[in-house]
Every structure is written in structure tokens, then in C-alpha cells.
Amino acid sequence: MREDLDAAIARWRDLLGEEHVWTDPARLAAGARATFATTQRPEAVIRPADRAQVAQCVRIANDHDVPLYPVSRGENLGYGSRVPSRDGAVVLDLGRLDRIVDFDERLAYVTVEPGVTFRQLSRFLRTCRAREFASVTGGPADASVLANALERGDGSGPLGDRFAHVAGLEVVLPDGERLETGFGRFADAAITPLATWGVGPALDGLFSQSGLGVVTRMTIWLAPYPASFQMGWWTAAALPPVVDALRGLRLSGVVTSTTPVWNDLKLLGVVARYPWDEAGGTPLPDAVRLRMREHANLGRWNGTVSLYGASAAHGAALRDLVAAAIDGIAFQPGPAKPLDADEDACGPGLGVPHDRNVASLYWRKREVPTQLDPDADGCGFVWLSHGVPFEGGHAQRAADRVETELAAAGFEPCVALLGVTPRMLQLVASISYDRDVTGDDDRALACCTRARTALEAMGYPPFRAGLQALDPGRGASPVYDRFVDAIAQAIDPKHILRR
Amino acid sequence: MREDLDAAIARWRDLLGEEHVWTDPARLAAGARATFATTQRPEAVIRPADRAQVAQCVRIANDHDVPLYPVSRGENLGYGSRVPSRDGAVVLDLGRLDRIVDFDERLAYVTVEPGVTFRQLSRFLRTCRAREFASVTGGPADASVLANALERGDGSGPLGDRFAHVAGLEVVLPDGERLETGFGRFADAAITPLATWGVGPALDGLFSQSGLGVVTRMTIWLAPYPASFQMGWWTAAALPPVVDALRGLRLSGVVTSTTPVWNDLKLLGVVARYPWDEAGGTPLPDAVRLRMREHANLGRWNGTVSLYGASAAHGAALRDLVAAAIDGIAFQPGPAKPLDADEDACGPGLGVPHDRNVASLYWRKREVPTQLDPDADGCGFVWLSHGVPFEGGHAQRAADRVETELAAAGFEPCVALLGVTPRMLQLVASISYDRDVTGDDDRALACCTRARTALEAMGYPPFRAGLQALDPGRGASPVYDRFVDAIAQAIDPKHILRR
Numbered sequence: 001m002r003e004d005l006d007a008a009i010a011r012w013r014d015l016l017g018e019e020h021v022w023t024d025p026a027r028l029a030a031g032a033r034a035t036f037a038t039t040q041r042p043e044a045v046i047r048p049a050d051r052a053q054v055a056q057c058v059r060i061a062n063d064h065d066v067p068l069y070p071v072s073r074g075e076n077l078g079y080g081s082r083v084p085s086r087d088g089a090v091v092l093d094l095g096r097l098d099r100i101v102d103f104d105e106r107l108a109y110v111t112v113e114p115g116v117t118f119r120q121l122s123r124f125l126r127t128c129r130a131r132e133f134a135s136v137t138g139g140p141a142d143a144s145v146l147a148n149a150l151e152r153g154d155g156s157g158p159l160g161d162r163f164a165h166v167a168g169l170e171v172v173l174p175d176g177e178r179l180e181t182g183f184g185r186f187a188d189a190a191i192t193p194l195a196t197w198g199v200g201p202a203l204d205g206l207f208s209q210s211g212l213g214v215v216t217r218m219t220i221w222l223a224p225y226p227a228s229f230q231m232g233w234w235t236a237a238a239l240p241p242v243v244d245a246l247r248g249l250r251l252s253g254v255v256t257s258t259t260p261v262w263n264d265l266k267l268l269g270v271v272a273r274y275p276w277d278e279a280g281g282t283p284l285p286d287a288v289r290l291r292m293r294e295h296a297n298l299g300r301w302n303g304t305v306s307l308y309g310a311s312a313a314h315g316a317a318l319r320d321l322v323a324a325a326i327d328g329i330a331f332q333p334g335p336a337k338p339l340d341a342d343e344d345a346c347g348p349g350l351g352v353p354h355d356r357n358v359a360s361l362y363w364r365k366r367e368v369p370t371q372l373d374p375d376a377d378g379c380g381f382v383w384l385s386h387g388v389p390f391e392g393g394h395a396q397r398a399a400d401r402v403e404t405e406l407a408a409a410g411f412e413p414c415v416a417l418l419g420v421t422p423r424m425l426q427l428v429a430s431i432s433y434d435r436d437v438t439g440d441d442d443r444a445l446a447c448c449t450r451a452r453t454a455l456e457a458m459g460y461p462p463f464r465a466g467l468q469a470l471d472p473g474r475g476a477s478p479v480y481d482r483f484v485d486a487i488a489q490a491i492d493p494k495h496i497l498r499r
Numbered sequence: 500m501r502e503d504l505d506a507a508i509a510r511w512r513d514l515l516g517e518e519h520v521w522t523d524p525a526r527l528a529a530g531a532r533a534t535f536a537t538t539q540r541p542e543a544v545i546r547p548a549d550r551a552q553v554a555q556c557v558r559i560a561n562d563h564d565v566p567l568y569p570v571s572r573g574e575n576l577g578y579g580s581r582v583p584s585r586d587g588a589v590v591l592d593l594g595r596l597d598r599i600v601d602f603d604e605r606l607a608y609v610t611v612e613p614g615v616t617f618r619q620l621s622r623f624l625r626t627c628r629a630r631e632f633a634s635v636t637g638g639p640a641d642a643s644v645l646a647n648a649l650e651r652g653d654g655s656g657p658l659g660d661r662f663a664h665v666a667g668l669e670v671v672l673p674d675g676e677r678l679e680t681g682f683g684r685f686a687d688a689a690i691t692p693l694a695t696w697g698v699g700p701a702l703d704g705l706f707s708q709s710g711l712g713v714v715t716r717m718t719i720w721l722a723p724y725p726a727s728f729q730m731g732w733w734t735a736a737a738l739p740p741v742v743d744a745l746r747g748l749r750l751s752g753v754v755t756s757t758t759p760v761w762n763d764l765k766l767l768g769v770v771a772r773y774p775w776d777e778a779g780g781t782p783l784p785d786a787v788r789l790r791m792r793e794h795a796n797l798g799r800w801n802g803t804v805s806l807y808g809a810s811a812a813h814g815a816a817l818r819d820l821v822a823a824a825i826d827g828i829a830f831q832p833g834p835a836k837p838l839d840a841d842e843d844a845c846g847p848g849l850g851v852p853h854d855r856n857v858a859s860l861y862w863r864k865r866e867v868p869t870q871l872d873p874d875a876d877g878c879g880f881v882w883l884s885h886g887v888p889f890e891g892g893h894a895q896r897a898a899d900r901v902e903t904e905l906a907a908a909g910f911e912p913c914v915a916l917l918g919v920t921p922r923m924l925q926l927v928a929s930i931s932y933d934r935d936v937t938g939d940d941d942r943a944l945a946c947c948t949r950a951r952t953a954l955e956a957m958g959y960p961p962f963r964a965g966l967q968a969l970d971p972g973r974g975a976s977p978v979y980d981r982f983v984d985a986i987a988q989a990i991d992p993k994h995i996l997r998r
Contacts, residue, residue, distance in 0.1 A: 107890065109922070164695070189958055194886070194889070198962070201705050201707065202703075205696060209700060210699060314817065321809050387688075421693075423608070459688055464698060471699065473685065483702075484699065487989055
């Protein structure tokens with residue numbers, strides 16, 4: 001109801017100040033743009049300064065029955081950016097909550113608020129000359145560390161299954177109360193930042209990939225710099241053997257970090273530009289793809305293996321094991337003293353994020369600006385994220401199918417298979433297109449839907465989705481749906497936060 | 500109500516057959532005995548044969564408002580064995596569900612029902628000549644693999660944080676419906692056994708250390724046999740330096756399995772018998788303790804470090820790193836071919852459980868029978884399980900306090916500090932006493948309560964509890980209690996399964 005909304009906005013203005021409650025059409029329009037077609041528009045954007053204000057904002061929303069959509073940094077590119085999941089919602093922008101609340105070098109953790117970015121955290125740790133680094137995303141460096149973990153994003157280093165390495169969430173519940181998960185409910189527990197679960201049922205999972213609360217604080221675990229960091233690079237014509245070799249290396253603990261596998265197009269999007277002259281239009285002709293692949297020294301399939309050795313001998317032993325398992329892999333040692341090396345020499349494998357992958361969103365744009373803003377610039381980009389057994393045959397079938405679906409729709413199929421954990425590959429395929437080309441918005445989403453349905457039917461359901469497929473498992477199991485709905489109804493009877 | 504109970508029992512008899520519904524006083528009395536004083540008595544024991552029957556049993560309980568208490572193998576020694584958490588409950592004994600439902604060697608997992616024991620699983624894998632082994636508990640070999648994980652027990656090997664390495668739970672909800680967690684809700688998903696979380700909120704945690712459902716199936720991940728297994732043994736007079744060294748080895752990934760630290764008494768309970776003649780009674784005089792410690796070549800503090808190398812060079816590099824970190828640690832190589840070695844040569848570190856620790860429950864008994872049955876034999880045994888930062892100073896303070904409390908009450912303080920994960924130690928202290936000594940039941944529980952309160956006040960809350968401290972965090976946070984109660988009320992409005 002408009003009246004309720006106005007009343008809430010008036011109270012938010014009193015609480016936060018005029019400048020932190022946005023209702024002007026230009027800003028709202030900007031907040032309604034993602035990298036694919038979306039219809040939802042925010043009614044307002046409110047920007048609390050701290051955790052207490054978040055709780056107060058939620059209480060006001062409750063009083064007036066206004067739904068909220070929390071956004072940490074709004075860099076959820078390819079999943080809907082910062083666009084709310086439904087109409088009538090007010091965006092709760094947590095960007096001002098950008099404090100690194102705690103850092104313990106001995107016990108290897110930081111505690112952060114939702115506005116803390118990967119870049120900020122990396123700089124903080126390097127400025128402190130910390131002996132440890134954070135797992136960082138391959139996405140935008142200005143994305144939220146907390147929100148990425150909460151969405152179960154993947155990252156670099158030995159703690160790459162990011163949500164598996166967090167603890168002690170503070171959550172503002174839909175009624176505005178503040179809940180501490182894990183051991184945080186015990187006043188002054190020394191172990192709150194140190195353990196995933198507390199005593200009794202473990203609740204953290206309820207707040208990931210969900211709208212059951214606003215997470216306002218989280219502890220993120222860090223990994224010590226290795227004495228020996230090495231990165232191996234391999235290319236292969238055939239996918240199955242290398243996938244099976246990588247699984248063996250992950251299961252045995254030789255490789256502790258994510259093993260990425262990329263097709264040629266995935267990397268061409270990062271290292272090259274769309275060859276408009278040579279291609280004479282879209283899609284990219286096979287012959288040009290082949291020419292570009294060879295020019296860039298890429299294989300049909302490619303990947304890196306990052307090794308974290310605690311001594312030179314340890315690193316050498318790991319390298320020998322990987323070299324024996326993967327034909328022709330070539331290793332390069334990383335910097336011996338990461339803190340004295342420059343950021344580029346470290347890279348994500350040692351906790352320094354970059355924005356090079358973001359440039360690939362401009363693949364079908366004729367120009368790439370110096371300041372990247374894919375939402376505003378009309379870049380088209382949609383993720384398809386499905387789980388596939390970490391096994392050669394499955395990997396091949398899933399990759400074939402997604403490549404075929406995307407190519408049939410006139411897009412270059414960019415495909416990655418990420419070994420974030422040892423038993424399941426995260427198949428992340430993406431469509432890069434130009435939103436200014438008439439019809440491509442529709443074509444891209446329709447193609448995504450077809451591919452998603454096909455992959456699910458093959459036994460490879462989605463592991464993450466955004467506005468392109470809200471609540472993607474809905475309907476798969478009535479018992480499951482009723483169970484989750486009953487919990488949501490108990491926690492959020494007014495639908496204040498539910499997506 | 501007696502009438503409701505009788506009606507339910509009649510229906511269970513129809514469903515399961517007379518022989519699987521126990522109501523005779525002798526059996527019920529046996530099911531009411533634990534290793535410390537308990538008051539709760541089961542009204543009956545029902546023993547379904549399979550997962551479908553479990554659901555039917557729960558539905559009958561629902562129809563007649565009869566509370567159930569699920570027990571898998573009833574070997575929860577020191578936490579209440581198989582005694583239900585409240586009066587008026589019927590024990591739902593899952594021991595007949597002892598099927599190993601699935602095994603995949605390539606993807607390294609087994610899927611089991613709740614009745615499958617550690618011994619059974621170990622024998623199964625060795626009989627198959629599997630290349631992988633399961634993490635096994637230090638407790639009874641006939642305990643349930645599934646239930647131990649669900650209670651967040653610890654185990655051997657690189658997958659020792661057991662609940663962190665499971666997937667795809669099937670859960671019978673309090674209304675008798677069957678819920679599949681993770682990707683299991685998608686029909687025929689190939690990745691159900693392979694991934695911890697599915698898509699949307701992650702639910703598995705809700706069913707651990709809780710009474711929100713009956714878990715009837717779980718996938719347990721396996722680790723490949725290492726090419727080089729080595730176990731190091733150390734003793735130390737001072738605790739902090741070795742704790743700090745172990746933390747470093749865990750954080751860097753050099754040591755991937757649990758690092759146990761034991762005081763002398765903890766090990767004397769396993770390797771020796773109470774020296775009645777020399778001691779002249781209880782408690783054990785300090786001089787005798789010292790004499791026994793020296794005789795057994797133990798230190799004030801002791802521990803092992805297990806290393807899993809994927810090659811001889813890998814193993815050697817790991818060993819050198821550990822040797823440099825821990826003074827005087829002595830290594831022994833394990834069997835080169837575990838499957839050709841006998842079970843004893845493998846031991847828990849390579850997935851073979853044993854019952855040697857169970858014998859320590861007879862510490863203050865004059866006789867140890869050949870068939871161990873601590874519940875029936877009047878062994879007194881209570882666990883105190885608290886989380887402590889993995890740091891020397893904290894470890895020392897917590898250990899000192901618990902040793903002092905237990906000694907003051909006239910018990911030998913057995914203390915272990917287990918580095919199951921790299922940042923938190925699981926302090927597990929135990930009291931071994933003789934239930935047939937008048938007053939000791941009361942003294943032991945009172946001592947436990949004092950120690951628990953003291954540790955919690957120091958910032959070290961419990962991470963696990965049984966009948967000695969039901970719902971140990973209750974009252975610590977009203978918001979937390981309301982939240983968990985709201986979920987329980989939504990899932991189990993009739994209190995059929997709630998503890």
C-alpha cells in the first residue's frame with residue numbers, strides 16, 4: 001500500500017537522514033538495471049550506517065508491512081546485480097556497513113560487515129602485513145566478501161568453498177531482532193569466530209541463498225601464505241582424462257584449492273576482444289574461434305592448478321604428483337615473499353582480486369570504457385550454474401549439452417567447470433551478449449531456460465540462481481517446498497524479507 | 500495418555516510384528532541404563548525394518564500423540580547411551596536399518612542407513628578392496644556411522660570433522676513425510692551424494708544435534724588410502740608450545756587430520772588398570788600417577804600426528820615440517836599396502852575402528868569382563884565437551900580448570916584436547932567412576948555441572964551434550980531460543996520428536 005510505504009519512508013528519513021533514503025527516479029532506475037532483462041523496480045533505497053540501524057530499518061518495514069530486499073554491494077553480476085526479486089520492495093543497501101570488525105592473525109580470521117569488499121579486505125591484510133590471505137572471487141573486486149560467501153560463491157586458495165569457511169553470523173531477523181549463530185549466543189564465547197557450528201541444531205545454512213534474515217556480520221577464515229606457491233597451466237584437446245586426473249588430486253589432498261577448467265571461449269572473453277572485422281557479425285564463426293584459440297595458445301580445454309606448499313620440498317613433492325597426473329602441465333613459481341611482491345604478481349591465488357574477468361562482459365560490445373559498469377553500459381550477461389559429478393564422462397556430457405544449447409541460440413558458449421570441492425564440479429556457463437541488440441534479451445533468457453531444463457533433466461540441477469530463475473527448485477519436491485515454507489512462515493510471517 | 504500409547508503400540512505390533520515391539524520390563528529397564536544416573540524410562544521400544552516402516556511408525560506416533568526418541572545403535576556412551584531424553588517416550592530403534600545403500604569408489608562415498616556401524620563399514624570396504632577408507636570414531640566400533648556424524652562427532656583421517664563431510668540426508672519429519680536434503684529433492688540428481696548444500700537455504704544443519712527429524716539415510720565421504728601413512732608420537736611437559744605448533748601445522752594444511760592431545764591420565768585409562776593395591780583406594784595419589792606415567796613412558800601431555808602423503812617424497816616433506824615444529828616427535832611408518840596388512844596394523848588412522856577406549860570405562864571397576872557392556876556393568880562415565888580456542892594460553896587455562904574441578908571432587912581428570920579443525924580445540928574431559936559406589940553418581944554429575952558452568956563462564960561453551968545437560972545453551976540468548984522454538988513449533992507442533 002502506498003500509504004504504508006510513505007509512512008515507512010518518512011520514518012526511515014528520520015532515522016537515517018534524507019541523504020540515505022533514495023526515492024528519486026534516476027537512482028531507482030539505475031537500481032533496476034541488471035545484465036539481463038528484469039522487470040522488478042525498487043520503491044526506494046535505504047542506506048543504514050551500522051548494524052543497529054539495520055535492525056531499526058527492518059523493524060520499521062515490519063510496522064508498515066513493506067518488503068525489503070537486502071543488497072550488500074550490488075555486484076551480483078549475471079545473477080541480477082542489485083535488482084530486487086519482487087516489485088514493491090525497498091532495497092536495504094548495506095554498503096555503508098564497511099567495517100572490518102576484528103582480525104586475529106594467530107587464529108587466522110577476520111570479521112566483517114556486508115559492505116566490506118574483496119579489494120578492501122586484500123588491501124587491509126597487506127597493509128597490516130598479515131601472514132594470511134583471504135579467498136577471493138573471480139568476479140568484481142568490489143563485490144561484498146560476506147554476500148559472496150552467503151550466496152555460496154567460490155574463491156581462490158585452500159578456503160575456496162567460501163561458505164564452508166565462515167563462522168559466527170549476526171543476523172537481523174524479519175522482526176528486527178538480532179540473532180547470533182554458532183557459539184555467538186553465549187555471551188563472550190571465545191570460540192564464536194572459530195567454529196562453524198555451535199551446540200544444538202546448526203542454523204547458518206538457513207541464511208545462505210535465502211531471504212530468511214539480513215546477515216550483518218560474519219567471520220571469514222584466512223589461510224597462511226604458503227612458503228612455496230606454484231601455478232601450473234595445462235591445455236587439453238579432450239576433457240574426460242584431465243577431469244578424472246583432477247578429481248584424484250583433489251581427493252588425495254594434493255590439490256587443496258579450486259581446480260578450474262575453461263573452454264577456449266571462456267578465456268578468449270578475458271584475453272581478447274570480439275573480432276568484429278574478421279567475424280563479419282555474430283555469432284563467432286568456428287574458423288575464427290579456432291584461429292583465435294591458436295593465436296592465444298589456448299587449447300579446446302584449459303586450466304590451472306595452484307599448489308600451496310609449506311616448504312620448498314613440500315611444494316616440489318606436490319608439483320611432481322601433479323606433473324605425473326596431468327600431461328604437459330607447466331609450472332611457474334609464485335613470489336617467494338608475497339607481501340613484498342606487487343599485487344599483480346600475487347593475484348587471486350594469493351588473495352589479491354582483480355577486475356579482468358569483468359571486462360569479458362563487454363565481449364559483444366564494440367567499445368570497452370575505462371570505468372567498467374556493465375549494468376549501465378547495456379552489457380548482456382547471464383550465468384547458468386549447475387552441479388555435475390566430478391567425473392570425466394559426466395563433465396563431457398554436461399559441457400556438450402550446454403555448448404550445443406548456447407550455440408544453437410547464436411551465442412558463444414563460455415563454459416567453466418570448477419572443482420571447488422573434490423566430488424562435484426560447478427558447471428558455470430555464461431552468455432555474453434549486447435542488450436542493445438533488439439531481441440537478444442529475450443533470446444538469452446529463453447536459451448538459459450532451455451539449457452537449465454535440459455541440464456536438470458540430465459541429473460545436473462542448479463546450485464545457484466538469481467533473477468533469471470527465482471527459486472529454481474520449486475516444484476521438484478512438494479515435501480521440501482512445504483518444509484521450507486513452514487520455516488519461512490514461522491520466521492517471517494509478514495513476508496518482509498522472503499525473496 | 501496410557502490409552503493413546505496402548506493404541507499406538509497395537510498399531511506398531513500390526514505393522515512390525517510382535518517381536519519388534521518391546522514392552523517387557525526387563526528390556527525397558529536395560530534401555531534405561533546409561534553410564535551415569537538418569538531418570539527417564541522408555542515406554543516401549545519399536546524396531547522398524549526399513550525406511551518406509553520408519554515413516555509409518557512416525558505417522559502412528561503422530562496419530563496418537565506419542566513422543567518418539569530415535570536411537571541408531573545406542574552407543575552414545577558418556578552422553579546417555581540409548582536412554583530417551585524424556586519420560587513417556589517410545590524408543591524408535593533404527594538398528595535394523597543396517598544397509599549400505601550405495602558405494603562409489605571413483606567419487607569416494609558410501610551411503611548408509613542409521614544401523615550401519617563403524618566396524619561393519621570398515622569390513623565392507625576392506626572386503627571390497629576399496630581404495631578408500633572412512634573416518635572412524637575413537638568410541639565403540641559398534642556405534643552408528645550416521646548417528647555419530649549427526650551428533651557432530653570427530654573421527655580419524657582427513658575427514659575427521661565428520662559432519663562436514665556428509666551429504667544427501669533422507670529425513671523422516673515429525674509428520675511422517677520423507678524429506679531429502681541438498682540436491683536430493685531433484686528426482687535422479689546425479690550430484691545428491693556429492694555436495695553438502697543444494698540450491699536455496701541449506702537444511703542439513705537443522706537435523707544435527709537436534710530432534711527435528713529422523714535421519715534414515717546419509718552419504719558419508721571417504722578418503723583415498725595415502726601412499727605414505729606415518730604417525731608421529733610426542734610427549735611434552737608443557738602444553739602451550741605444542742598446541743601453538745599444532746595450530747600452525749593445521750592452518751597450513753601440513754596436517755589434515757585431527758591432532759589429539761591427551762593428558763597422562765587419559766592414556767593411563769587405556770593402557771593400564773587402576774592400581775588398587777598401590778593406591779590403597781581412590782582417588783589416585785599423585786605419586787602413584789607419576790610412577791605410572793613414567794612406567795608407561797608417557798609425558799604430562801602426549802599426542803599423535805598422522806600424516807597422509809600421496810607419495811614417499813610428499814610424506815617425507817610433511818614429516819620434516821612436523822619434526823621441525825614439534826620437539827622430539829618420533830615417527831613410525833604405517834603399512835605400505837593397508838588392504839594387505841592386518842586390521843590392527845592399520846588402526847583408526849586408516850579406517851579400522853577398535854574398542855580399546857571402551858575398556859577405559861572400567862577404570863574404577865575391579866574386574867573387566869571379556870564382553871564389554873559398560874551400561875549394564877555399572878561403569879560410571881560422563882563426558883564434558885567444550886570448545887576452546889586452538890591457542891596455547893587458552894588450552895592451558897581450560898585444561899587447568901577442568902583438571903582442578905575434577906580432582907577436587909575426587910576423580911582422576913582425564914583430559915583430551917582434539918584439534919578436529921584448525922581454529923578450535925575440542926576439550927573432552929571425562930569422569931570415570933564406579934556407579935556401584937554409593938554417592939558417586941551424584942558426585943560425578945554435580946562435578947560435571949560445576950565444571951561446565953566454570954568453563955562456560957571462561958568463554959568456553961559446550962559443543963556437545965547428552966542427558967547430563969539437555970539443551971545446554973538454553974537461556975543464553977532469548978532471541979536464539981525463540982528462533983529455534985519457532986522452527987520446532989512449525990516442524991513439530993505435536994512435540995513428537997523434540998528432545
